[in-house]
Amino acid sequence: MARGHRLRDAVLQPPTATRQTGALIVGGGISGLSAGWWLARHGYDDFTVLEMDDVPGGNSRGGQSPTTAYPWGAHYLPLPGPEAVLVRELLAELGVLQGNPSAPRPTYDERYLCATPQERVYRDGLWEEGLLPHRGLNAGERAQQQDFQARMDELKRLRGRDGRRVFALPMALSSADAEWRALDRLSFRQWLLDNGFTAPTLHWLANYACRDDYGCDYAQTSAWAGLHYFACRNGEAGNAASDTVLTAADGNGWLVHGLAKVVGERLACGAAVVRIEEGTAGVSADVLIGERMVRYQARQLIWAAPAFVLPHAWPEMPGELKAAASAGDYAPWLTANLHLSSWPEERYGAPPAWDNVFYDSPGLGYVTASHQLMRRHQDGTVFTYYRALNDVTPAEGRRLLLETPREAWAEGILAELERAHPDIRRLVTRLDVFRNAHAMRRPVPGALFDGQRERLANFRHPRIFLAHADLSGFSLFEEAQYRGVVAARRVLAQVGRTAQMPS
Numbered sequence: 001m002a003r004g005h006r007l008r009d010a011v012l013q014p015p016t017a018t019r020q021t022g023a024l025i026v027g028g029g030i031s032g033l034s035a036g037w038w039l040a041r042h043g044y045d046d047f048t049v050l051e052m053d054d055v056p057g058g059n060s061r062g063g064q065s066p067t068t069a070y071p072w073g074a075h076y077l078p079l080p081g082p083e084a085v086l087v088r089e090l091l092a093e094l095g096v097l098q099g100n101p102s103a104p105r106p107t108y109d110e111r112y113l114c115a116t117p118q119e120r121v122y123r124d125g126l127w128e129e130g131l132l133p134h135r136g137l138n139a140g141e142r143a144q145q146q147d148f149q150a151r152m153d154e155l156k157r158l159r160g161r162d163g164r165r166v167f168a169l170p171m172a173l174s175s176a177d178a179e180w181r182a183l184d185r186l187s188f189r190q191w192l193l194d195n196g197f198t199a200p201t202l203h204w205l206a207n208y209a210c211r212d213d214y215g216c217d218y219a220q221t222s223a224w225a226g227l228h229y230f231a232c233r234n235g236e237a238g239n240a241a242s243d244t245v246l247t248a249a250d251g252n253g254w255l256v257h258g259l260a261k262v263v264g265e266r267l268a269c270g271a272a273v274v275r276i277e278e279g280t281a282g283v284s285a286d287v288l289i290g291e292r293m294v295r296y297q298a299r300q301l302i303w304a305a306p307a308f309v310l311p312h313a314w315p316e317m318p319g320e321l322k323a324a325a326s327a328g329d330y331a332p333w334l335t336a337n338l339h340l341s342s343w344p345e346e347r348y349g350a351p352p353a354w355d356n357v358f359y360d361s362p363g364l365g366y367v368t369a370s371h372q373l374m375r376r377h378q379d380g381t382v383f384t385y386y387r388a389l390n391d392v393t394p395a396e397g398r399r400l401l402l403e404t405p406r407e408a409w410a411e412g413i414l415a416e417l418e419r420a421h422p423d424i425r426r427l428v429t430r431l432d433v434f435r436n437a438h439a440m441r442r443p444v445p446g447a448l449f450d451g452q453r454e455r456l457a458n459f460r461h462p463r464i465f466l467a468h469a470d471l472s473g474f475s476l477f478e479e480a481q482y483r484g485v486v487a488a489r490r491v492l493a494q495v496g497r498t499a500q501m502p503s
């Protein structure tokens with residue numbers, strides 16, 4: 001926070017050293033690392049990735065303790081569908097997708113396929129298997145659940161007038177059919193009501209999905225984005241059910257490490273880019289490394305940090321781009337890692353799962369970091385708790401994150417978890433809280449196809465290229481990776497190298 005705000009508050013000093021690089025990539029999250037991965041893969045070695053934090057990964061970073069590794073943010077990747085060719089290529093390179101990356105139903109390394117049970121939901125004092133509650137529902141509600149599922153299956157296959165799937169992942173490959181894009185102007189809640197879906201458990205599921213993936217209440221989420229969540233994922237595996245996710249103890253941290261390994265020593269952490277300026281032959285970037293300011297001279301620059309930071313760093317940026325970069329708002333998030341000395345007592349119902357969701361709670365629930373570990377004996381574990389601050393405005397959420405002491409968050413989290421695990425307080429040996437004030441751009445109604453997001457995604461400049469999931473309007477691994485690779489391709493094209501996107 002201090003480093004980021006230092007950039008915002010423009011406390012700058014003149015550089016004391018200069019370094020040269022071919023392409024400078026700002027941001028060591030998934031998009032920046034993916035840009036580096038793509039450049040390295042195509043033999044363009046003269047690049048540097050600068051990450052403000054002390055570790056790479058951004059929202060996908062993980063942590064480690066003697067008990068287990070654990071996530072701090074992103075924690076799963078759905079099985080990649082046919083459009084997610086880049087995800088498949090990466091997974092094949094990491095040895096997790098085995099055999100032909102284009103196979104309709106590839107085989108995956110079992111260690112990364114989420115072990116069953118994958119999820120359960122805690123409702124009215126009982127754990128139920130799966131995510132959609134089914135206990136004690138009347139026939140009408142059950143019928144609506146089935147209708148909704150059938151409708152989503154239909155939308156998964158549906159193509160627009162241009163022949164593209166209506167909801168593809170990455171989203172840039174979706175149909176541009178105006179009839180479907182018009183859904184962006186509606187809220188997801190309104191879409192459900194307009195389509196006769198009134199069942200409380202369905203509304204809960206839709207709201208949960210938006211809070212979980214977008215950090216937004218479903219009444220404030222674009223219907224296009226809400227439907228995208230349910231209809232875009234069409235991956236299959238030869239050795240797992242299609243709704244299985246890929247995960248590891250550190251969530252998506254293993255993907256960060258895989259990408260960072262390719263980038264290698266070209267990645268520098270603890271380096272915040274505070275100012276960029278175009279020159280006649282390239283771009284210069286002033287970078288705060290500890291208390292020193294270092295000037296990087298580069299031929300090209302990829303901005304793979306959040307869009308809202310760019311106007312602070314690039315005073316000369318074109319006005320239209322500035323407006324687009326500042327247009328969206330960001331969802332604030334709270335995550336916490338709770339170290340437990342042993343497994344807590346269980347209330348009744350379904351057994352512990354990887355993802356343990358709360359039906360009626362401020363938090364979304366928790367993921368068990370040790371779920372994928374194949375140890376015969378494991379005393380302790382780590383629960384990763386998630387909460388999007390979607391019940392207040394983003395500005396209010398940020399204020400709460402800033403002003404509420406850790407102890408108050410810890411107490412709230414324990415009170416929530418205690419409902420399902422009565423002895424949890426006694427077992428917690430450590431509770432770390434992570435405040436993420438600008439976690440992800442919110443796909444509120446109108447945000448995806450109102451022109452501003454497209455302006456970011458289609459920005460063309462001879463030397464400065466944009467990456468980051470913000471260009472998609474919502475944040476997912478697939479979106480960040482795609483945007484990073486597209487920026488890297490533009491860099492390669494500038495230097496006369498063309499790299500085909502795998503298809």
Ligand SMILES: Cc1cc2nc3c(=O)[nH]c(=O)nc-3n(C[C@H](O)[C@H](O)[C@H](O)COP(=O)(O)OP(=O)(O)OC[C@H]3O[C@@H](n4cnc5c(N)ncnc54)[C@H](O)[C@@H]3O)c2cc1C
Pocket residue numbers: 007026027028029030031032050051052053056057058059060072073074075076077252271272273274304305306309313333335386436439440468469470475476477478480
């Ligand atoms: C709590 C949470 C849970 C999530 N769960 C999932 C999940 O399960 N699956 C999934 O697919 N996605 C999930 N996501 C979305 C996640 O954001 C994306 O998967 C992905 O990590 C986004 O990558 P990015 O590169 O676009 O952005 P970021 O992660 O925002 O990366 C940008 C990087 O730029 C750095 N930076 C910023 N300013 C500067 C500067 N001036 N100089 C240098 N560096 C700078 C930042 O420190 C950061 O590391 C989750 C997000 C959150 C917050």
